[in-house]
Amino acid sequence: MRLVLRGITKRFGSVVANESISLTVEPGEIHCLLGENGAGKSTLMNVLYGLYKADEGEIELDGEVQHFTGPGDAMAAGIGMVHQHFMLIPVFTVAENVMLGNESTGFAGTLDLDASRERVTEISERFGFHVDPDALVEDLPVGVQQRVEIIKALSRDAELLVFDEPTAVLTPQETDELMEIMRQLKEAGKAIVFITHKLREVRAVADRITVIRLGKVVGEADPKASNVELASMMVGRPVELVVHKDAPTLGADALVVKDLRVVDLAGHKQVDGLSFTIRAGEVLAVAGVQGNGQTELTEALLGLQDDVSGSIVLDGIELVGRSTRKILDSGVGFIPEDRQVDGLVPQFTIAENLMLNRSFKSPFVKSGNLRIGALREFAEVKLKEYDVRARDIDSLAGNLSGGNQQKVVVARELSRDLRLLVAAQPTRGVDVGSIEFIHKQIVATRDSGIPVLVVSTELDEVVALADRIMVLYRGQVVGIVPADTPRETLGLMMTGERPKDLKDVVA
C-alpha cells in the first residue's frame, strides 16, 4: 500500500506540532522517521492513525484520500500500529489478545477462539515468529510480546505498519531479531514506517530516512550517511556523539558494597550477593538488560527498598538501614530511572521541583516556612545554567519535554554537595542535544572527585561514560570489565554468559 501524506499541519493552540509535513511511503519500503523527542513524530503518526484530526493536509492511501475519525477507520483501511508500550492484556492468551477488538463470534455470541488460534499460527509460521497462540502474554519475554503486537496488526490485514520507538524496551539481541522481522515484512510487500531516534538502527534497516525537527521536515537523508551527519540534521547543529573525557583521577575507595541482597515484595531475590567498589572520581557503569536487578540496586542504595541485607558503605558510613532522607542528606544524588514517577512532581512548577529533596533544611527552609525568594533566585540561576527550555520557573514540570524534565532533575541533584551520584537511565527518552549536555554534567561530576554509578540499558551510553563496566544478570555480577571491552563480549555477558578468558578489573 502506498501512503502519501500531503501538507499535514497540526496545531495545539498556538503551538504548531506539525507544519505542512509531506511524506511518501512505498510498499516494500522501510521509511524511517528520525527526530528528537518532541519533534512531532508521534503527533504525525497519531494523525495518521486517526487519533488526531489534522488542521490542514490530507492522507492518501493507494491514491484515495482518507478521512479517519478514529483508530478503527485507520485499522479498517489497513494501517497497523505497534506501540512502544504494548496494548496487550497480560492475563489473556496470545490468541485472545489477537482477536480482541475484532472478535469473531459463533452461536449465541460464543467466541470463535479456534479461528484466532489458527490465524496466529498461520502468521507466526509465515514469518517465523515462533509464537504459541495459547501462551499467556504475561509469561512471554518482551521481544515476543512485541511480535504478538505485530501479529495482531497483521491479522487485520495491515498493509502499512507503523513502529513507534519499538526498540526502547528490547535487548540488543531482540533488537536484531526485530530488524530481521522488519526486513521480512518488507519482503512481503508491506510498507513500514519506523519511528526512532537511535541512529544505529536507522542505518541498519532504513531504505529512506526523513528527518523531522521542530515539527517540520528538515530533509531526506541517505541511509549511508554518517551518524554525525544524521545527528546534526536532527538537532540542527553539529553534535558530539562521543563523550570527551580524560583519564580518571582516582581517589580512595568511596563506595564499598558487600554481599548486597534485595528481596522484593513478592519474595523474589532481585539482587543476589552483589559486591563492588567505586573509587572517588570514577564512573562505574552498570550494563544489563532491563529487569536484571538494576532498579532494585539503585533503590537499595537510596534506602527505597524494604528488604535489604549486606552492606553499603559510603565514605565510612553504613547506608543500609538508614532512611531515604538521611541517605540523601549524607550526600547521595539520585537521578531515578523514571523521572515521571520518582523524579518529579508533574503538577509542581520547576522551582518547586528544584527543592523536592531539600524541604527540611536550609537553604529553602527557615523555621518551617518556605523561603520562596531564595528558591526563585536559585531556580532562575539553574534554569539558565542547565539550559532548561521553559517559559519561566513557574512552568509546570509536567508540561516540559522529556529532555527538559531530565535537566530539572539533574540540576536539582547536582546542585547539592554530593559524595556519590547514582544516575539510573540518565538519558532515557531524552533528545540528542540534552543527552550531550547531561553526559557532560556526569563527566564533570566525576572529574570533581565524586564517585558515580551509572545504570543504563543503552550500551552506547555505558561505553561512553564508564571507567569500568559491571554487567548484571539476574541480580548477580557477571563480571566487572574495562570500558574498552568489545561490544560483542558485553552483549554476550548481558545474556548471563561469562567468557572463559575474562578477567575482572579491580579498581
Place this chain on the structure above:
Amino acid sequence: MSDTDKPQPDDKPDAATEAPRTPEVDATEDASAAADPDARSRSLLREIASGDALAGVLAVFLAVFVGSVMIAATNEGVRETATYITARPSDFFNALWEAISGAYSAMFRGAIFNYNLTEPAQQWRPLTETLKFAGPLIAGGLGVGIAFRAGMFNIGGRGQMLMAGGAAGWVGFELDLPTIIHLPLAILVGMVVGALWGGIAGLLKARTGAHEVIVTIMLNYVAYYLLFYALSRQFLLQAPGSANPKSLPMKETAILPKVLGDQFNLHLGFVLALVAVAFAWWLLSRSTLGYRIRAVGENPHAARASGINVGKTYTIVMLIAGSLLGLAGVNQVLGTVTSGVSLDLDASIGFDAITVALLGRSRPFGILAAGLLFGALKAGGFTMQTSENISVDLVLVVQSLIVLFLAAPPLVRAIFRLPAQEAK
C-alpha cells in the same frame, strides 16, 4: 483567547493508544511569551477559562437553573395557568415569573438583606445568619480540602465532628472555670479529639495501607454509637434526670461570644473559621509541611524518593483535617446550638463539607467562598419555606446538583461551549 486550548501533555491518555505526547512548547514561542508583559494575565485568564474555577461557578449557575425549573413545576399557579397556556400565555408567564422570582427574592431576604423591614439592624440580620451557618462549613471544608491536597478522601467529617462536639460539650457543661480558661480549653479539647479521631484513619493508612475512605466511613458509625452510648449514660454525658440522649446546656463561660452584640446570633465561631482559612493558606502555600503535603498528594512516589516520609505525612494531614472538622463541631456545640450535646449536632455539615471542599477546589479561599455560598443557601432556605412555601429540600437538591455538575466538568463545558481542556 486564541491560546486557551494549549496542549496539556498526557492530559487524557486515549484508551486505544499510549498517551499521545503532544510536543512541548518550543523555545522560540516561550521567549516571545516571556517578553510579553500580558503573558501572565493571559495565562491567568486561561486558567480561569479552562480551569475548574469557572466550571465551579457555572455548576452553581446550572444547579440554580434546574432548581428554578423545579420551583416552577411544583408551583400551583404555574400548573394551573399551564392548563390554558394556549388561550392566555401571559397568565402562564406571569405565574412563572412570580414563582421563580418569589422564591429567589425570599432566598435573598433570608440570606443577605431583608428589604421588607425598616430597621437597618434587622434588615442586615439575614447576612449575619449566613455567616453563622458558613462558619462550620468553612472549617469543615478546610478539613476535607487539606486531606484532598494530600490525595486523601476524608469522608469521616461526621465522626470527627461528633467526637469533637461531645468532648468540647463535656468540658463546656461539666467544668467550672473562668471564661478566659474555660472557652479556650473547651475549643482545644474539641479540636484535639477531632484530630485524634481523624488521625486514626491516617495512621491506619500509613501503617497498614487501609484505605481512608473505608476507614473514615466506618469510624463515622463508631463515633455515632459511642456518642449515643455516652449520651444515654448519666455518668458520661446525659443530663441528670433526663431520659433523652441529650446533655446539659453549656455553661455561660464556655459559650462562644456573640461578635455583633446580642441582637445577632453571629458568634466567634465564624471568626475562628476565618483564622482557619488563613492558617490553611499559610500551611499549603507557605510552609514546608504544606509543600510536603502537596508533593505527597500529587506524586507520592517522587515524594518518597526525595526522602519525604509519606506515611507520616498522611498521619499528620489527617490530624490536621480532624482538628479542623473538630473546630466545626465546636462551632456547633459551643456556638450555634448551646442547649446541649445531641446526636444531630453535626447537622450534616460533615458531608456538606465535602461539597464545599469540591466547589472550593480544595483551595483555602475557594473553600471560604463556597462555605459562604452554602451558608447563604442554608439561611435563605428557611425563609423560602416560610414565606413562599417551597420545601427546604429544594436547597438540598440544588446543593446536590452542584456536586453533580462539578463531578461532570465535560458536561458543563459542553453546555456552555467552553474550550476543552485537552487539545483535540
